[in-house]
Structure formats: C-alpha cells, structure tokens
Amino acid sequence: MAKNSTSSTTVPDTAWLGSGRHLGPEPEQDVRRNLIALKAAGVLDDFLDLDPVEAARSTVLHPRDESADAGPSARRLFEARWRVADDVTVRAQLTTYDPEGRRKEAEAVTWVLAAEAEQPWDPYWPSPATMFWPDSDRVPWDHDAVGGARLRTTNHLPKDDDELRHRLREWTRQSWYVHVVVHEAMTPDAKGQQPVTRFLPPSLRHRVIEHRGTPEQAQIVDFALKRELKLRMPRGGGVVLPTAPQGPDYDADRFTVRSVFLDGSEPTELLDRIKEFAALPRPLPADAERALTRLRQGWHLLTPDEELVHAQGMVTRYAEALDAMTKSRDLYREAADAAQAALAEATGGDGVPRPVAPGQVRADGSPLGALTKAFGRFRDPNK
Incomplete structure (x- = not known):
C-alpha cells in the first residue's frame, strides 16, 4: 500500500x-x-x-x-x-x-x-x-x-x-x-x-x-x-x-x-x-x-429514502431494457420477413433460383439485391 x-x-x-x-x-x-x-x-x-x-x-x-x-x-x-x-x-x-x-x-x-x-x-x-x-x-x-x-x-x-x-x-x-x-x-x-x-x-x-x-x-x-x-x-x-x-x-x-x-x-x-x-x-x-x-x-448502506430512489431507478432501467428488447425483436422479425420475401422472389417460391437476363433489371433492383438489402437492414441497428 x-x-x-x-x-x-x-x-x-x-x-x-x-x-x-x-x-x-x-x-x-x-x-x-x-x-x-x-x-x-x-x-x-x-x-x-x-x-x-x-x-x-x-x-x-x-x-x-x-x-x-x-x-x-x-x-x-x-x-x-x-x-x-x-x-x-x-x-x-x-x-x-x-x-x-x-x-x-x-x-x-x-x-x-x-x-x-x-x-x-x-x-x-x-x-x-x-x-x-x-x-x-x-x-x-x-x-x-x-x-x-x-x-x-x-x-x-x-x-x-x-x-x-x-x-x-x-x-x-x-x-x-x-x-x-x-x-x-x-x-x-x-x-x-x-x-x-x-x-x-x-x-x-x-x-x-x-x-x-x-x-x-x-x-x-x-x-x-x-x-x-x-x-x-x-x-x-x-x-x-x-x-x-x-x-x-x-x-x-x-x-x-x-x-x-x-x-x-x-x-x-x-x-x-x-x-x-x-x-x-x-x-x-x-x-x-x-x-x-x-x-x-460502491456504497451499500442506504437510508429508506435512498432505497426508494434506488427501487424507482431500477424499475425505470428494467422498463427501458424491456422496451429495447421489444424493439430489437420487432426489427429482427421485420428483417426476417423481408429476407423471406426477397428469397421467395429470387427463387419463384420453389427454392430454385431463376436466371435473370443481362440488363433486364438493375443490380440494386434484382431479387439478389433485395435479399442483400434485407439482410443489410438486419445488420444496421439504425434501420
């Protein structure tokens, strides 16, 4: 010491x-x-x-x-x-x-x-x-x-x-x-x-x-x-x-x-x-x-008033955490639905990819682009 x-x-x-x-x-x-x-x-x-x-x-x-x-x-x-x-x-x-x-x-x-x-x-x-x-x-x-x-x-x-x-x-x-x-x-x-x-x-x-x-x-x-x-x-x-x-x-x-x-x-x-x-x-x-x-x-010896404030703070933090989890779940579900729709569009619904004629569709408008965009939304927490 x-x-x-x-x-x-x-x-x-x-x-x-x-x-x-x-x-x-x-x-x-x-x-x-x-x-x-x-x-x-x-x-x-x-x-x-x-x-x-x-x-x-x-x-x-x-x-x-x-x-x-x-x-x-x-x-x-x-x-x-x-x-x-x-x-x-x-x-x-x-x-x-x-x-x-x-x-x-x-x-x-x-x-x-x-x-x-x-x-x-x-x-x-x-x-x-x-x-x-x-x-x-x-x-x-x-x-x-x-x-x-x-x-x-x-x-x-x-x-x-x-x-x-x-x-x-x-x-x-x-x-x-x-x-x-x-x-x-x-x-x-x-x-x-x-x-x-x-x-x-x-x-x-x-x-x-x-x-x-x-x-x-x-x-x-x-x-x-x-x-x-x-x-x-x-x-x-x-x-x-x-x-x-x-x-x-x-x-x-x-x-x-x-x-x-x-x-x-x-x-x-x-x-x-x-x-x-x-x-x-x-x-x-x-x-x-x-x-x-x-x-x-690292204080532990709380007064009754401090215990009440602490309990209220814990309730607020739990509510915020629950809200964040709910939003995360909704974003995940939205991204999963978008990915499933893009996959269905890309495969025609039977799981087999369909060829796309050259120049027929722009890259960012293709089914593959839609699938990439959907997964990109899932990776980006701001969307």
Whole structure:
C-alpha cells in the first residue's frame, strides 16, 4: 500500500482520508466492537460489515466499475453513516487488506479509510478514524503505512543520517499524513513528552504525525532537512514538512516555528501553522483516489429514502431494457420477413433460383439485391 503514485487532482474539501497498519491480532474484531458500541450510544446512524466479494456483487448506487472494487487482497469492508453539525450526513468506508503474500502471525494488516460529508469538512467534527477504531492506546491501529510512525504519540527520529533522509523522502512523497518535526532543545519532562498534536481539533488530530529530534540531533536533523527539502531546523523549534514536490502555496519560513516550548502548555504558533498547512490543497494519492471512488460508487448502506430512489431507478432501467428488447425483436422479425420475401422472389417460391437476363433489371433492383438489402437492414441497428 505504501507504493503509490500521485494523481493530478487534489483531495476534495468534503473528504477525509487515512491509511495505516494495525499490528494487533484481531483488527476486524476491534472495528466491530467499536461500531456496535457507537451505534448503541446513538453516535452512528447505522453500519454494515461486508465480505468484499459479496459487496462488489451487490453494488447498487452506480453501474459496476472496476475502480469501485476493493481488490483481491481485501479482507473486510465496513461502512458507517453518522451526522454532524446541523444534520450533515457523513458516509465512510474502511477496508482491511492482507499484506503482500501469505500473512505471518505477527504481520500487520493494512487498512484504508475514506469518508465524505455533504459539506466541506470541518476539522472540529469527530474523527472518522475513531468511528471505526477504538481511541485507545491498547489498540495498535494507528501505524502509518509509510515508515510505521504512529499517530497519537511522538516518534523519535532515526539517529542514522542516511536512514533519516530516506524517511524524509518517504514522508513527503508517499504518506497520506501531515508530518511535523519538533526539535527538543533539552530533554523534556513527562508533560513535555506528550505529543503536541493532542491539542489539535478531533478530525485533524488523526491526520498529523509528530516526530521528535533529541537535543544531540540538532545538527543531523538540520543537515538532513536542508539536503532533502531545503529547510532549516531551528534549535528547539518545529517544521511542518511539505509534500514533494513542494506546492506553490508552501513557504518554508511560514511553516517553520523558531521556538516550541515542550512544557505541557499549548504551542499555539506551531498548531496554527499545522492547521494552515492542512487547509492547503493537497495532492490526491492514487490509492486514496481509488478509495474515494469506491466510497462514491460502491456504497451499500442506504437510508429508506435512498432505497426508494434506488427501487424507482431500477424499475425505470428494467422498463427501458424491456422496451429495447421489444424493439430489437420487432426489427429482427421485420428483417426476417423481408429476407423471406426477397428469397421467395429470387427463387419463384420453389427454392430454385431463376436466371435473370443481362440488363433486364438493375443490380440494386434484382431479387439478389433485395435479399442483400434485407439482410443489410438486419445488420444496421439504425434501420
């Protein structure tokens, strides 16, 4: 899942997209328990738990499209629907995937989540991730599919320069998430070790991954950022990493914070830069585009009104198909009658062809011409 290209489009402002790996033994069971609990609490309107093969066969809202299929490695497809401010409906799909090849006992399960609202997404709405996954540290669902860094916590940067530069390339070119690097001017206490991302709005919190550089890594982090991304890391500061290649709206100075106090207080300036960056147009990865297409074209969890509209549409389509079959039957019968009449004219009714004197009848007026014309009408659907 980590190897994906980027499409020429940007993420729609109505969409929320996420991907990752679950390192636990029963990822689907974790999802089911959470969905059942949230529906019982009235948070969710409804949800579905589907086998991907059966889900592909029963796609109802749109004509079948290969891009709406989850793929052969899909394990399970979950759908959920809920409402946010002012009765705005949100629809979301989470698909779990087997790793490449046969899964080993301790190998992670990959997941992809696409959600879309009826209005532009508000970062203060509930996170779609916690509609499916329990927001508990004991459930390891939040590992990035690229590089394995975790949401909801701090991730220490690699100490090796080559590995750090490799990770920077991965995070900026392949990851779906916003990545932030913070340098610790001095080793923080327990409060300072808490992630600054916990202060972000709910929907944004699970779109941002926080990396930490230790005090002695100041030079290596600064060198790696300068070499790979032409950025500088202030001692005790923070940087919001761009996507690669950098978009026209990204300004390195704008998204660099000179000082971040890691004392447990809210780092307002850094949080403002993260929110600002997250609001910029962001390239839509190819895998994310496919997930969004599946959400839009492969939706199954219908409301009663949608079921009525779907049933009416099916009645209309069946009527149109029946009408087309009737017209085709009539055209076939007409062509068959014309061919039989032409054949009778050509054979005199006894099946024996009659010779025609040269020049007696024009080619297009001969019995053979009439027969050819009749079969030509049968081949041409416009006649």
